[in-house]
Amino acid sequence: MAKHLFLDLDEVAATHNVEQRVCEATKHPANPVLPVGRLDEWDAVRASVWSVRTVLYDPDDGLFKCWYTGADQERLRWRRMGYSYSEDGIHWIKPKLGLFEFNGSKDNNICLDMLGAVIRDPTEPDPARRFKMVTKDLVGSGPARAAYSPDGIHWTVGPVVDLPALSHGPDIVVLALDEQATDPDRRYILIWQERVPAAKPGPATVRGKFIAYGPSVEKFTSSPDNPFLDPKDGLEQENHFLTLDRYGTGWISVYEFGWYVPNGLGVFGQYAADLRLAVSKDGEHFSRICLTDKVIPRGERGAWDAGFLVIGDRIIVKDDTIYIYYSGQGEDWSLWPPGNYPKEFGGGKSGSVRLTQLGLATLRLDGFTCMQTVDREISGSLETTTLEIEPDTRLNANVAEVIARRSWVDVDVLDAETGEVIPGFSREECVPLAVDNVRAAASWQGGELGACGRRQVRLRFHIHGAARLHAYTLI
Known part of the structure; x- marks a missing residue:
């Protein structure tokens, strides 16, 4: 199991309208x-x-x-x-x-x-x-x-x-x-x-x-x-x-x-x-x-x-x-x-x-920092660095302050080599992460993460509204 936090941004390759914040206890x-x-x-x-x-x-x-x-x-x-x-x-x-x-x-x-x-x-x-x-x-x-x-x-x-x-x-x-x-x-x-x-x-x-x-x-x-x-x-x-x-x-x-x-x-x-x-x-x-x-x-x-x-x-x-x-x-x-x-x-x-x-x-849990949109209203995204996965790998995300159809997180799975979205694993095909959960399970029409057919991927998390992404875990 590999957990990825946002205490620093070393594993973040790119962001758009998203920022790191320290969260108030x-x-x-x-x-x-x-x-x-x-x-x-x-x-x-x-x-x-x-x-x-x-x-x-x-x-x-x-x-x-x-x-x-x-x-x-x-x-x-x-x-x-x-x-x-x-x-x-x-x-x-x-x-x-x-x-x-x-x-x-x-x-x-x-x-x-x-x-x-x-x-x-x-x-x-x-x-x-x-x-x-x-x-x-x-x-x-x-x-x-x-x-x-x-x-x-x-x-x-x-x-x-x-x-x-x-x-x-x-x-x-x-x-x-x-x-x-x-x-x-x-x-x-x-x-x-x-x-x-x-x-x-x-x-x-x-x-x-x-x-x-x-x-x-x-x-x-x-x-x-x-x-x-x-x-x-x-x-x-x-x-x-x-x-x-x-x-x-x-x-x-x-x-x-x-x-x-x-x-x-x-x-x-x-x-x-x-x-x-x-x-x-x-x-x-x-x-x-x-x-x-x-x-x-x-x-x-x-x-x-x-x-x-x-x-x-x-x-x-x-x-x-x-x-x-x-x-x-x-x-x-x-x-x-x-x-x-x-x-x-x-x-x-x-x-x-x-x-x-x-x-x-x-x-x-893992709530010291998060990634959120710059105004907690618009949508934004962050792209990870390259991740190694196996055919049975699953993705969990720690998401907070989510509300269906207003503030949620969804995910593109990208081919690490081409940067293209893998068919069946786009954010449109992702089940929205819209329930507050420290271990929200991500899935797509194509199945769970390991079923994407690649061993090296990048993830593009799309953060909408006031949602917060605290961490993600490959299990």
């Missing part, structure tokens, strides 16, 4: 999905992915699991790592773990007094190391350390991570396991951020993203091409956190696109951020695509996420749905990030003691 109506604690609890004002980064799905027990940053209402931010779980990714339970004391009680869900990112490693032979972390201390001045757990709840903090860049106060962004890596020294991936010179108005330095690879979570080697994502190369003034995931034959990264609103709040203005998309062939060199398209926008004025968004460290793909978890801050956040508050604000932590909560947005 749908925010869940139950947002924010993870409630903050009571005013007397450790996570009274923050319960979200931030310094603790991870929400994942564990197929071993059929649960979504979340390791999140919590903070109480004190201005000095008593932060820890909390654990929560959910059967559906929407309704979350905070178990009483009895491990760490807060306000004289262990009746809470704190699972570690460190911060960082978590992975589940199904290939690990030692059950005591099924879950792994790269951690940092709460103050943020010590070196990064590896940590291990059998269940993601009971952690053993191990040795200092062998990577000089993480020796002092690392800001950990992603820890990932690449099960498809052919080089054992690139099996584990670590991303962190450091200050780099700014090339735009605003702060003198901004956050650049750095990536390293290793054979374990205890030893990494930095990429020679760091920083791999730098604000100077995009439209944003800042990029803060991001995700990293294999997707199809490449990689995707949902990154925070940040800017300063010149409204008089903060030295440089009020910080704002939404979430946008970058893609990569090798997981090391990324390109931003459709620069002004948002994967998740800020909320409207007055919404819980109207100020700026912070992304977790990965996406989850389950049951034909992509789950994206993010932290939302309202516009009452006024002085973040560090360095953006005036001297008269005084010492202590940056930002505001305001709510920071966990939200969920979803996309359909």
Whole structure:
């Protein structure tokens, strides 16, 4: 089975009145999905992915699991790592773990007094190391350390991570396991951020993203091409956190696109951020695509996420749905990030003691990008590069926002050598793809795709009205 996505246009030979777009995820109506604690609890004002980064799905027990940053209402931010779980990714339970004391009680869900990112490693032979972390201390001045757990709840903090860049106060962004890596020294991936010179108005330095690879979570080697994502190369003034995931034959990264609103709040203005998309062939060199398209926008004025968004460290793909978890801050956040508050604000932590909560947005399978007509009214087309097929090959297409006789997709099958439409396989002889389906089966009067009598073909997808083509698959 060969799936073809539109994360880039390398497999598109020609287009007419059609463009690539990044698609906006749908925010869940139950947002924010993870409630903050009571005013007397450790996570009274923050319960979200931030310094603790991870929400994942564990197929071993059929649960979504979340390791999140919590903070109480004190201005000095008593932060820890909390654990929560959910059967559906929407309704979350905070178990009483009895491990760490807060306000004289262990009746809470704190699972570690460190911060960082978590992975589940199904290939690990030692059950005591099924879950792994790269951690940092709460103050943020010590070196990064590896940590291990059998269940993601009971952690053993191990040795200092062998990577000089993480020796002092690392800001950990992603820890990932690449099960498809052919080089054992690139099996584990670590991303962190450091200050780099700014090339735009605003702060003198901004956050650049750095990536390293290793054979374990205890030893990494930095990429020679760091920083791999730098604000100077995009439209944003800042990029803060991001995700990293294999997707199809490449990689995707949902990154925070940040800017300063010149409204008089903060030295440089009020910080704002939404979430946008970058893609990569090798997981090391990324390109931003459709620069002004948002994967998740800020909320409207007055919404819980109207100020700026912070992304977790990965996406989850389950049951034909992509789950994206993010932290939302309202516009009452006024002085973040560090360095953006005036001297008269005084010492202590940056930002505001305001709510920071966990939200969920979803996309359909393969729904990060699509091909659509330029105005979503007229008709257009795209032609693929040459495809190899067999006599039994079938074509499925992921089509959305289709309506019979108004917005649909149909397909010409072309002889790859002559470029001519193969008799019996023209778009006029194609059964219209007019039902929303991630696996819409294409057929013609001449039969299914493999019956066209050619081993090398091109496909010309005709897109009509508001229809979207997200992907196609040869099976």
